Amino acid sequence: MNRTTDITALVRPNIMKLKPYSSARDEFDQSEREMVFLDANENPFENGVNRYPDPQQRSLKTELASIKGTESSHILLGNGSDEVLDLIFRVFCEPGKDNIISLPPTYGMYSVLAATNDIENREVLLTGDFQPDVNKILNAVDEQTKIVFLCSPNNPTGNSFSEEAVTALLNGFKGMVVIDEAYIDFSENESWLNRLEDYPNLIVTQTLSKAYGVAGIRIGVCYASSLVIELLNKIKPPYNVNKLSQERALKRLLNREEVEKEVQLILGEKQKLYKALENVSFVRELFRSDANFILARVDDATRRYDQLIAAGVVVRNRTSQPLCENTLRFTVGTSEENERLLEALKKLEQ
Numbered sequence: 001m002n003r004t005t006d007i008t009a010l011v012r013p014n015i016m017k018l019k020p021y022s023s024a025r026d027e028f029d030q031s032e033r034e035m036v037f038l039d040a041n042e043n044p045f046e047n048g049v050n051r052y053p054d055p056q057q058r059s060l061k062t063e064l065a066s067i068k069g070t071e072s073s074h075i076l077l078g079n080g081s082d083e084v085l086d087l088i089f090r091v092f093c094e095p096g097k098d099n100i101i102s103l104p105p106t107y108g109m110y111s112v113l114a115a116t117n118d119i120e121n122r123e124v125l126l127t128g129d130f131q132p133d134v135n136k137i138l139n140a141v142d143e144q145t146k147i148v149f150l151c152s153p154n155n156p157t158g159n160s161f162s163e164e165a166v167t168a169l170l171n172g173f174k175g176m177v178v179i180d181e182a183y184i185d186f187s188e189n190e191s192w193l194n195r196l197e198d199y200p201n202l203i204v205t206q207t208l209s210k211a212y213g214v215a216g217i218r219i220g221v222c223y224a225s226s227l228v229i230e231l232l233n234k235i236k237p238p239y240n241v242n243k244l245s246q247e248r249a250l251k252r253l254l255n256r257e258e259v260e261k262e263v264q265l266i267l268g269e270k271q272k273l274y275k276a277l278e279n280v281s282f283v284r285e286l287f288r289s290d291a292n293f294i295l296a297r298v299d300d301a302t303r304r305y306d307q308l309i310a311a312g313v314v315v316r317n318r319t320s321q322p323l324c325e326n327t328l329r330f331t332v333g334t335s336e337e338n339e340r341l342l343e344a345l346k347k348l349e350q
């Protein structure tokens with residue numbers, strides 16, 4: 001793929017033409033000198049949040065770039081990955097005209113965002129072992145197909161997509177390939193963000209909501225070529241990540257030992273949970289997971305789900321998803337929380 005020409009040809013013409021909103025503070029580095037800020041009609045009295053936040057989240061990106069081995073110019077941050085995914089839709093997909101491909105059973109937001117943006121979502125089921133069906137995907141592509149969404153590790157199945165399938169799509173599909181890596185920090189697999197140089201049509205999204213443990217502050221991350229990042233930046237609301245979130249996220253990133261410790265605890269708990277679930281009589285099948293949850297097939301998911309609710313344990317019933325009949329998705333909690341789940345399951349067996 002030719003880097004610049006082929007990617008810009010995928011972009012909506014109105015976005016190519018658009019001149020982004022520019023605030024005075026986009027134009028210089030705020031930390032450079034002692035300045036008097038009379039440009040943004042803020043209240044001048046200091047209370048910690050009286051000023052607008054850094055629209056480019058520079059400190060946060062610098063730290064994230066160093067952790068992930070990339071550069072700030074390859075990063076865009078959003079109000080959760082849901083905002084990041086929406087920006088990707090709006091850069092590439094013309095409402096009422098273009099289409100995307102998603103691979104059920106998978107994360108529900110791709111179809112919600114497609115519908116919101118009036119974009120047709122062509123669904124191509126995963127194979128029986130929850131891998132992308134590369135030939136069927138490529139057969140579903142037409143001139144208006146702008147994006148294929150891959151979720152790896154996949155939610156709700158938990159498995160990662162094979163390198164072979166992902167590479168075949170990156171090479172064989174002439175549109176953008178978005179790999180949603182919300183759970184990558186729980187996985188032993190290498191992130192696809194290390195392959196950005198090889199594939200100009202690759203976009204990787206991650207989040208601080210899962211392994212990094214700060215779902216409440218809403219930080220989603222997009223890694224892509226600097227060309228794609230510039231396009232996303234054009235339409236991003238200028239102050240989409242608020243100051244408190246930026247500060248809190250930076251604090252969390254600077255405490256990597258804590259994050260790493262928690263991830264290891266969760267992975268250890270996951271193994272314990274697998275072992276315990278094997279001995280639950282109505283569990284029929286357990287799926288291998290590279291994430292912080294386990295998908296389990298049971299005898300009657302809706303009945304078990306209701307019984308668990310009555311016992312005070314909320315899990316996710318995935319039975320209505322294709323290939324997921326009678327499955328429940330269990331998030332790995334603390335040791336105490338998992339004990340409560342197991343106790344509740346044991347009582348149901350009696």
Ligand SMILES: *Cc1c(COP(=O)(O)O)cnc(C)c1O
Pocket residue numbers: 079080081082083107151155180182206207208209210215218219220
């Ligand atoms: C949880 C999750 C996200 C995270 O979304 P945020 O908006 O960043 O909290 C993204 N993708 C998948 C597949 C998820 O499961």
